[in-house]
Amino acid sequence: MATISLLLIFLLHAATVISADLRPGFYHSTCPDAESIVRGVMRKALIREPRSVASVMRFQFHDCFVNGCDGSMLLDDTPTMLGEKLALSNINSLRSYEVIDEAKEELEKACPGVVSCADIVIMAARDAVALAGGPDWKVRLGRLDSLTASQEDSNNIMPSPRANASALVDLFRKFNLSIRDLVALSGSHSIGQARCFSIMFRLYNQSGSGKPDPAIEPGFREKLDKLCPLNVDQNVTGDLDATPCVFDNQYFKDLVAGRGFLNSDQTLFTFPKTRGYVELYSRDQSQFFKDFVNGMLKMGDLQSGHCGEVRKNCRVVNGHSDHLLLE
Ligand code: HEM
Numbered sequence: 001m002a003t004i005s006l007l008l009i010f011l012l013h014a015a016t017v018i019s020a021d022l023r024p025g026f027y028h029s030t031c032p033d034a035e036s037i038v039r040g041v042m043r044k045a046l047i048r049e050p051r052s053v054a055s056v057m058r059f060q061f062h063d064c065f066v067n068g069c070d071g072s073m074l075l076d077d078t079p080t081m082l083g084e085k086l087a088l089s090n091i092n093s094l095r096s097y098e099v100i101d102e103a104k105e106e107l108e109k110a111c112p113g114v115v116s117c118a119d120i121v122i123m124a125a126r127d128a129v130a131l132a133g134g135p136d137w138k139v140r141l142g143r144l145d146s147l148t149a150s151q152e153d154s155n156n157i158m159p160s161p162r163a164n165a166s167a168l169v170d171l172f173r174k175f176n177l178s179i180r181d182l183v184a185l186s187g188s189h190s191i192g193q194a195r196c197f198s199i200m201f202r203l204y205n206q207s208g209s210g211k212p213d214p215a216i217e218p219g220f221r222e223k224l225d226k227l228c229p230l231n232v233d234q235n236v237t238g239d240l241d242a243t244p245c246v247f248d249n250q251y252f253k254d255l256v257a258g259r260g261f262l263n264s265d266q267t268l269f270t271f272p273k274t275r276g277y278v279e280l281y282s283r284d285q286s287q288f289f290k291d292f293v294n295g296m297l298k299m300g301d302l303q304s305g306h307c308g309e310v311r312k313n314c315r316v317v318n319g320h321s322d323h324l325l326l327e
């Protein structure tokens with residue numbers, strides 16, 4: 001009997017985690033400076049290396065799509081766990097983990113054991129956009145950090161740069177994200193860079209045709225061919241849009257002109273169901289900003305449904321002696 005009620009209590013507690021109430025100002029009394037500390041770290045990162053804020057912003061997507069926004073992609077591999085850092089979409093690609101570490105260190109000094117790594121990812125993504133000249137918004141906080149990570153889940157879920165818009169629409173729908181959300185969120189590629197590795201096939205062998213993707217505007221293709229010739233070191237990078245340090249609607253103007261970098265970008269313009277939104281955002285930056293913020297909030301609400309903790313170090317789960325936080 002006692003065991004059963006203990007189990008029940010456990011399940012009830014676990015249930016609170018599943019529907020953890022995220023809200024703005026979650027750290028208002030427990031760590032009042034949390035948000036300004038993260039903003040400060042991001043400001044320093046931007047000065048040190050402008051691209052790093054884009055790299056950090058990307059973490060939100062890669063974290064939230066794989067078992068909810070729970071900081072799982074920040075965990076290093078262990079002898080018993082293959083984490084997400086070496087998953088197909090992340091290996092040699094996700095970068096600037098040290099910026100999250102720096103924020104965590106400062107937060108642990110100010111208020112030890114209080115602010116989760118999962119929440120740092122969400123705050124930092126918002127800060128990246130704001131610091132790059134995009135919109136600023138209030139984020140909902142109160143997430144817990146996962147106790148595990150899954151390379152397999154990441155491999156199964158995260159989309160390839162080869163993906164077409166139709167596949168992306170289906171993927172985003174699984175997360176209750178609409179076509180509008182998909183196009184607006186893809187506007188994150190207004191900042192940052194990608195590797196030649198991610199576009200070689202579309203430059204030289206689109207869909208196995210032995211030819212380039214016909215959707216690439218010829219002048220732009222010449223530029224890409226120079227950047228990424230057949231024998232290039234595929235770690236060489238190019239800009240995702242014409243203004244890679246500024247968060248603006250240039251990305252959508254580029255797509256309309258056939259100057260999208262990734263296949264997954266350009267296909268948003270060639271595919272009829274997404275094209276209208278690309279055109280809309282290319283003309284109306286404030287509508288893009290509004291829909292982007294809405295999409296980031298929805299994506300940030302994806303939850304893992306597992307128990308969690310507030311990690312002391314974002315790269316490793318806390319030791320055995322620490323109590324798991326069940327609510
Ligand atoms: C719609 C499906 C998406 C696909 C297929 C995709 C794919 C990619 C790829 C392939 C890269 C470059 C990787 C490399 O070559 O190393 C990249 C970069 C990036 N992605 Fe996405 N992405 C998508 C959506 C998103 C979303 C929703 C966000 C954030 C809200 C995002 C943020 C970024 C950022 C900021 C970069 C540049 C990172 C840097 O400079 O380090 N992406 N994405």
Ligand SMILES: *[C@@H]1O[C@H](CO)[C@@H](O)[C@H](O)[C@H]1NC(C)=O
Nearest residue numbers: 162163164165166167168271
């Ligand atoms: C899009 O990609 C999917 C999956 O790779 C494929 O099955 C489908 O035929 C493609 N659709 C179009 C319109 O190219």
Ligand SMILES: *[C@@H]1O[C@H](CO)[C@@H](O)[C@H](O)[C@H]1NC(C)=O
Nearest residue numbers: 173174175176177301302303
């Ligand atoms: C999407 O919404 C449905 C209906 O509200 C819900 O049952 C489902 O869990 C949601 N999916 C995700 C991934 O949030």
Ligand SMILES: *[C@@H]1O[C@H](CO)[C@@H](O)[C@H](O)[C@H]1NC(C)=O
Nearest residue numbers: 204205206207208209210211
């Ligand atoms: C292009 O892709 C097709 C199908 O994937 C493959 O059979 C062919 O060998 C590739 N051609 C080149 C030049 O890589």
Ligand SMILES: *[C@@H]1O[C@H](CO)[C@@H](O)[C@H](O)[C@H]1NC(C)=O
Nearest residue numbers: 092195197232233234235236
């Ligand atoms: C890119 O660089 C990494 C190490 O920095 C290396 O392991 C990898 O093989 C390189 N990838 C390509 C496609 O050249």
